[in-house]
Amino acid sequence: MAINFRASKANVRGSVISIDPLSKTIQFCTANEAGDDLSISIANYKDRAFDTEQLDRIGKTVKAQLEKNPETDISRSSLILPDRLFMLDMVNIPVIHRKAMQHSLSLAIESIYNNAGDLNLMTYGVQQTKQTATYGLVGIRRDLLENINNTFAQNGVTAAGVTFASNAMVNGAMALNSKLRGETFMLLDIKGEYARYAIVVRGCTMGYYDLPFGYSMMYKSRIASEDMLFDHRAGELLVLNAKEKARAKELTMEGSFAPEAANGEEGTPTYEIAPDGTLSKNGRKLPKFMQRPIPRTKEEFIYDNFRIFIKWALDLINNNRETVSLAKLDTVYINMPSEYRFLFDIVNKKHEGRGINFVPLMPEDPDSALSANLELYGGFFLNKYNEANTF
Numbered sequence: 001m002a003i004n005f006r007a008s009k010a011n012v013r014g015s016v017i018s019i020d021p022l023s024k025t026i027q028f029c030t031a032n033e034a035g036d037d038l039s040i041s042i043a044n045y046k047d048r049a050f051d052t053e054q055l056d057r058i059g060k061t062v063k064a065q066l067e068k069n070p071e072t073d074i075s076r077s078s079l080i081l082p083d084r085l086f087m088l089d090m091v092n093i094p095v096i097h098r099k100a101m102q103h104s105l106s107l108a109i110e111s112i113y114n115n116a117g118d119l120n121l122m123t124y125g126v127q128q129t130k131q132t133a134t135y136g137l138v139g140i141r142r143d144l145l146e147n148i149n150n151t152f153a154q155n156g157v158t159a160a161g162v163t164f165a166s167n168a169m170v171n172g173a174m175a176l177n178s179k180l181r182g183e184t185f186m187l188l189d190i191k192g193e194y195a196r197y198a199i200v201v202r203g204c205t206m207g208y209y210d211l212p213f214g215y216s217m218m219y220k221s222r223i224a225s226e227d228m229l230f231d232h233r234a235g236e237l238l239v240l241n242a243k244e245k246a247r248a249k250e251l252t253m254e255g256s257f258a259p260e261a262a263n264g265e266e267g268t269p270t271y272e273i274a275p276d277g278t279l280s281k282n283g284r285k286l287p288k289f290m291q292r293p294i295p296r297t298k299e300e301f302i303y304d305n306f307r308i309f310i311k312w313a314l315d316l317i318n319n320n321r322e323t324v325s326l327a328k329l330d331t332v333y334i335n336m337p338s339e340y341r342f343l344f345d346i347v348n349k350k351h352e353g354r355g356i357n358f359v360p361l362m363p364e365d366p367d368s369a370l371s372a373n374l375e376l377y378g379g380f381f382l383n384k385y386n387e388a389n390t391f
Helices: 052-068 098-112 142-154 165-176 233-249 298-318 342-349 368-372 374-381
Strands: 002-006 015-020 025-031 037-044 076-081 086-094 119-128 132-141 158-164 185-190 195-201 204-211 270-273 279-282 331-335 357-360
Touching: 015 165, 015 374, 025 052, 025 374, 037 052, 037 374, 052 142, 076 142, 076 165, 076 374, 086 098, 086 119, 086 204, 098 119, 098 132, 119 142, 119 204, 132 142, 142 158, 158 165, 165 185, 165 195, 165 204, 165 374, 185 298, 195 298, 204 298, 298 342, 342 357, 368 374
Parallel strands: 015 076, 076 158, 185 331, 331 357
Antiparallel strands: 002 037, 015 025, 025 037, 086 132, 119 132, 185 195, 195 204, 270 279
16 A cells, blocks of 8 residues: 655655554655655554564565565664553653763663663753753664674665654654744654554654554544453552542542442442353443533543543653653643544643643644655654654
8 A cells, every 4th residue: 555645844865764663554655856745655564572473574574565665765764663562761860970971871771771881772861950960862772683684684674763753753743843943842643543652852762652542443423442442450459449549538429339230349440241151341341430521512521531541641651650750741742633623722722631622733733644654754853852862
């Protein structure tokens, strides 16, 4: 499958190859000579460990792409790899003179990572006070990076740079919105079938997370049950704990809890036996004190489902205090189709973010194909933004 679309005002050069386990595809993005037209070719990809067999499969796919489209130049490409292949961390060391600080940083890394010698690591300064300096750290297994580069080289492609998907996504956002460069924020890219978060501190990507569902679950006539979207045991435990805490304090909406569900207790998933004998999981029935009013309009249904993304954004911010404390994070930029822009006014009006503003990535809608391929577009800017995260 091929997709053609216009680039932004900034001309782009070269090509980008992305291995994306979330969409289960390998994507090849090339620019024309003028740098104002982009073309994407897509090949299917089965996600699994990056072992010798998998790399061989990827190499064959790359070679087939070259043979199938000889006019397309991907001989030198930026490579975008899955987030999970990279580790991100922070290291604090005392402030002393420069040479001694570099030595101290190396010692700190070796004390934290027993396998530091097996990692290809990059560091960058994030913050410095009179007493301590904070460095960001990004790494990938040295042998894995070498094997990936070798696989592409053996199949006709030289890597112009290698980074992870969330970082490329942030690069694409910075290319489209110059106000984001050097700033601290969260970026949320909601695609049809999945969503990707990134925490950015002073222009550097320092955290990432993804969800296995996207705007396709923002239904217009029913409420999505998060535990039906994916198996999230921590979420189930949260509801169970909330129920027990409420019972202990005798918190009720109408003097008592609702009767127990037919196949299980409130706050727990229920199960049914299908005609074929298989066991199917139903959505959780929440205690009354946790239930929200039933939506009445299409917009209200969409908003109620969108709140799942808001909840995850706030959870990620609250659970990464050490990272977000480096600089004030008060804005979440969201990239999603323009038909959902009405949600921003509702969310911010209801103060869902408790001091966090949720705003669209672009003040005006960009090219829909461009915004739908944010990480691919960002692959053209690996040497311009977030250079510390590019190998």
